[in-house]
Amino acid sequence: MSLPLSRPLSRRDLLRSTAIAAATPVLAPLAGLAPAALAQAAAEGPAEPVWRHGLSLFGDLKYPAGFEHFDYVNPSAPKGGTVRQIAIGTFDNFNVVVSGVKGNLAGPVFFVYETLMTPALDEVSTEYGLLAEAVSYPADYASVTYRLRANARWHDGKPVTPEDVIFSLQAFTKNHPQFGAYYRHVTKAEKTGDRDVTFTFDQPGNRELPQIVGQLRVLPKHWWEGTDSQGRKRDVTQTTLEVPLGSGAYRIKEFSPGRTIVLERVKDHWAKDLPVSVGRDNFDELRYEYFRDTTVALEAFKGDAVDWRTENSAKDWATAYDFPAVKDGRVIREEFPIRSSGGMQAFAFNIRRDKFKDPNVRRAFNYAFDFEDMNQAMFFGQYKRVGSYFEGMPDLMSSGLPEGRELAILETVRDKVPAEVFTTPYTNPVAGSPEAVRNNFREALRLFKLGGFEVRDRKMVDVKTGQQMTVEFLLSSQTFERLVLRYQPALERLGIAATVRTIDPAQYENRMRSWDYDIIVDSWGQSLSPGNEQRGFWGTPAADQPGSQNSVGIKNPAVDALIEKVIFAKDRAELVAATKALDRVLLWNFYVVPQWTYGKQRTARWDRFGRPATMPTYGAAAFPTIWWWDAAKAAKTGGRS
Numbered sequence: 001m002s003l004p005l006s007r008p009l010s011r012r013d014l015l016r017s018t019a020i021a022a023a024t025p026v027l028a029p030l031a032g033l034a035p036a037a038l039a040q041a042a043a044e045g046p047a048e049p050v051w052r053h054g055l056s057l058f059g060d061l062k063y064p065a066g067f068e069h070f071d072y073v074n075p076s077a078p079k080g081g082t083v084r085q086i087a088i089g090t091f092d093n094f095n096v097v098v099s100g101v102k103g104n105l106a107g108p109v110f111f112v113y114e115t116l117m118t119p120a121l122d123e124v125s126t127e128y129g130l131l132a133e134a135v136s137y138p139a140d141y142a143s144v145t146y147r148l149r150a151n152a153r154w155h156d157g158k159p160v161t162p163e164d165v166i167f168s169l170q171a172f173t174k175n176h177p178q179f180g181a182y183y184r185h186v187t188k189a190e191k192t193g194d195r196d197v198t199f200t201f202d203q204p205g206n207r208e209l210p211q212i213v214g215q216l217r218v219l220p221k222h223w224w225e226g227t228d229s230q231g232r233k234r235d236v237t238q239t240t241l242e243v244p245l246g247s248g249a250y251r252i253k254e255f256s257p258g259r260t261i262v263l264e265r266v267k268d269h270w271a272k273d274l275p276v277s278v279g280r281d282n283f284d285e286l287r288y289e290y291f292r293d294t295t296v297a298l299e300a301f302k303g304d305a306v307d308w309r310t311e312n313s314a315k316d317w318a319t320a321y322d323f324p325a326v327k328d329g330r331v332i333r334e335e336f337p338i339r340s341s342g343g344m345q346a347f348a349f350n351i352r353r354d355k356f357k358d359p360n361v362r363r364a365f366n367y368a369f370d371f372e373d374m375n376q377a378m379f380f381g382q383y384k385r386v387g388s389y390f391e392g393m394p395d396l397m398s399s400g401l402p403e404g405r406e407l408a409i410l411e412t413v414r415d416k417v418p419a420e421v422f423t424t425p426y427t428n429p430v431a432g433s434p435e436a437v438r439n440n441f442r443e444a445l446r447l448f449k450l451g452g453f454e455v456r457d458r459k460m461v462d463v464k465t466g467q468q469m470t471v472e473f474l475l476s477s478q479t480f481e482r483l484v485l486r487y488q489p490a491l492e493r494l495g496i497a498a499t500v501r502t503i504d505p506a507q508y509e510n511r512m513r514s515w516d517y518d519i520i521v522d523s524w525g526q527s528l529s530p531g532n533e534q535r536g537f538w539g540t541p542a543a544d545q546p547g548s549q550n551s552v553g554i555k556n557p558a559v560d561a562l563i564e565k566v567i568f569a570k571d572r573a574e575l576v577a578a579t580k581a582l583d584r585v586l587l588w589n590f591y592v593v594p595q596w597t598y599g600k601q602r603t604a605r606w607d608r609f610g611r612p613a614t615m616p617t618y619g620a621a622a623f624p625t626i627w628w629w630d631a632a633k634a635a636k637t638g639g640r641s
Contacts, residue, residue: 049136049145055117055211055528057125058572066275072122072616073279073626079265081629082285083609084306090258090290093239096217097171100178101547103239104505108261108288110217116146116165117214120276121340121616125529127214131160131247135214137583140204144213148195153270154220154247162197165189167221169199171236175548181536183216185209205568208531215288216544220245249281261288277610282628286444294479304606308623311602314379318389321604330637332607335600340618342392343526345489346592347473347519352543355462355469356518359418361451362590367444370591372432378486383596385428389583390526391597397578398584400425405577409565410584416558418588426587428594442506444494448551460495470497474517476508484521513546515553521595522551528618530579534563552591608634 013182053065069075093103096110117127117135129135132146152160166189172179173186186209188200199213223245224236234240240299243252249272253264253299263286271277276418289306298316301309302323311317325331347365349356356362371385390396402422410421420426429462445455453460459468471491473484484500491498503511511517524537533549536542538559542550563584601620609623616622 034183038460039134051134051136051147053134054126054128055135055214056123057208057211057531060576061128062123063120063125063128069275069278070120070616072612072614072619072622074612074628076625077279077282077610077628079282079628080284081608081631081634082287083283083308083624083629084287084289085308085624086306086310087261087288087290088292088294088297088302090292091261091575092241092257093198094242094244094252095236095238095240097175097219097236098239099176100509101176106255106261108263108286109244109252111250111263111286112244112248112252113217113219114246114248114271115215115217117211118276121619121622124618125211127211130271131218131385132208132214134462135210137210138255141201141207141209142204143198143200144210145196145198146214147193148197148337150195151270152247154223154245155251155266156220156223156245158220160218160247162193162195163222164218164221165197165216167224168216168219171219171224172216175237177545178536178549181545181548182212182533183541185532186213187592206532208529212532218247220247249277250286253285259290260288262286266641280625281570282442282626286624294361301604307606307608309604310621311604314382314598317602318380318382325606325637326604330607331604333602333604334621335602336615337600337621338392338620340620341525341527342390342396342597344389344391344592345386345523345595345597346521348522348552349519350515350517350551350553352515353518353593355471357483357486358451359590360447360553361453362593363446364444364451364494365491366590366593367429367440367447368494369429369487370431370437370440370490371428371596372430372436374483374486375596376432378483379596383598386594386597387426387428387587389524389586390530390579392599393526393528396526396528396530396579396583398426398580398587402581403575406580406584409562409578409581411625412565413558413585415563416556417585421584421588426584441490441494448494455495458495459497468495468497470518471499472518473498473500473506474511474520475500475502476505478502480521480569512551520551522592529575530566530582532567534566534582538582539563554591556585556589559589606637608637 054061054063063070082093087107088103089104091104091106093105094109096105096113099105112129116130116132118130119127122579131152132149133149133168135144137144146165148160148162148165154160168226169183169189173183174180185202185206186199187202190198192198201209224234228242234242241257247270249266249269253262253265255261263280265284283391289300291300294313298309298320300306302325321333326333349362351357375381375383388397402443410417414422429440429443431440448454448460452463453469454463461468475481475484481500488498488500536549538550538554540555540560542548543553543555559582562578562585565578566575566582569578570606579620603623608630609627611627616626619626
């Protein structure tokens with residue numbers, strides 16, 4: 001279960017949650033009931049609704065109704081101080097509805113809004129009420145009803161209403177392709193009480209849909225349907241730099257377009273005393289400085305122009321932190337384990353194009369990729385090769401040969417998957433030495449020949465047309481240029497005319513939406529509970545949907561069937577087995593050339609902050625959400641009071 005909108009900031013850290021005073025435990029999962037049982041339940045008529053303070057996909061909630069605070073926060077954390085952070089790129093838009101569709105969204109704007117439900121950072125697949133105080137759904141999961149808190153307020157003092165929720169769903173689904181796909185199973189949203197809103201789904205039995213709806217970011221209908229300070233009517237389908245109205249713990253205080261955003265804590269925030277708000281949102285100000293160049297951003301950190309840095313470059317982590325403030329302890333480097341997410345990062349083929357339709361051809365590209373050389377030469381040996389579409393989450397990664405429930409699930413699609421799925425564990429080719437590289441090249445040539453290509457006059461040509469194979473790596477950032485350029489000579493040795501083209505984000509988005517590319521660098525983030533988002537990643541309908549995350553163009557009936565097994569799993573064990581089966585089939589179709597991963601979040605900070613003694617299991621650094629300003633530490637670093 002994951003949101004389709006890519007966020008440049010804190011993801012789950014942006015959210016808060018709460019509990020109501022009285023509720024019953026989540027009912028035992030009933031998805032997957034036989035049709036006769038569902039029909040009997042329907043014939044017996046609707047039961048009295050059971051209101052819950054939270055939802056769990058499988059199992060019980062950790063936190064009961066009326067709990068005081070999350071275990072991983074410091075309930076006595078002081079409020080105050082300013083934290084300065086880095087944002088990469090630029091911005092010309094505060095409208096989250098058209099993010100990724102129009103303009104460059106200012107990521108910090110997410111702090112302004114709230115969702116119906118929110119996860120805890122020490123549980124898997126659970127959500128607690130935030131804007132909603134309670135949630136109810138029938139035994140067949142055919143709908144869900146959320147009851148809003150009576151005291152939930154926008155920053156202008158007006159209440160958050162069911163009309164706001166309905167407006168938000170409609171705005172996102174009509175104007176954002178990925179949200180349109182994510183919420184496509186909601187056939188109706190209607191007000192069913194003074195503070196109740198009910199969502200009806202297109203089919204019963206999909207246990208994840210109530211939680212997916214709970215992730216909806218709620219917008220103020222009255223504000224969007226009003227006029228701005230110049231008397232102009234606002235338009236939710238257009239970009240804007242008007243400071244938005246929200247209901248969250250922060251609001252935008254000031255900004256300089258494309259350069260700086262400052263958010264201030266809402267000191268009379270309606271939710272500040274809720275149990276799950278305790279110990280969170282401790283800084284008075286969150287300041288974001290925008291940089292278009294990561295090298296300049298690093299130098300700004302060294303010069304104490306920003307306080308916190310998340311380091312994504314293995315080279316910089318190994319070589320760029322030898323300045324005096326690190327040596328004398330004023331700057332602390334620390335790595336936090338990432339346990340809540342993982343996934344696939346890869347060179348992704350556009351298999352809509354004929355030259356990539358044969359899996360042997362795609363597999364040959366993997367044999368041409370010398371990861372071991374790249375890891376040593378460019379990454380200082382820090383990375384490991386991605387070997388699963390659920391990399392980083394051992395419980396979900398396929399390994400060895402299928403057995404038990406996974407094998408039983410794969411038997412249902414045996415005639416639609418490669419035979420190796422049942423006979424051979426998947427592994428990536430290993431290079432790193434001249435002999436291994438030669439052996440891999442020989443295997444690549446063999447695979448190309450099986451796929452209808454062979455070398456003639458030092459050119460890899462289509463045996464039917466005689467045309468040389470050409471591939472263009474399309475990039476939207478210079479970050480990957482040096483990496484593709486190290487891969488390029490191997491392809492040229494095989495007779496492939498390989499080029500690299502980097503274009504601006506707007507052009508890149510247009511080409512992506514029209515499927516106009518050969519190979520891109522793409523990634524698919526996965527949560528600990530995969531579900532409906534898999535349809536958008538790999539499902540047949542998504543392959544033809546502009547803006548979907550099925551960038552590869554997969555149309556595979558076996559993959560479609562396994563996705564449904566994941567979504568309609570009746571318990572955690574079945575979910576795990578179905579996910580492993582899906583992973584194995586995706587791998588053996590060679591849709592991508594897997595890249596690399598690092599299972600920790602690298603961070604560097606000026607030593608001015610405090611944090612809880614026990615960090616959340618699934619929150620990594622969880623900065624700045626559960627951290628706070630430490631005046632005594634700050635005094636020792638100098639430069640700031």
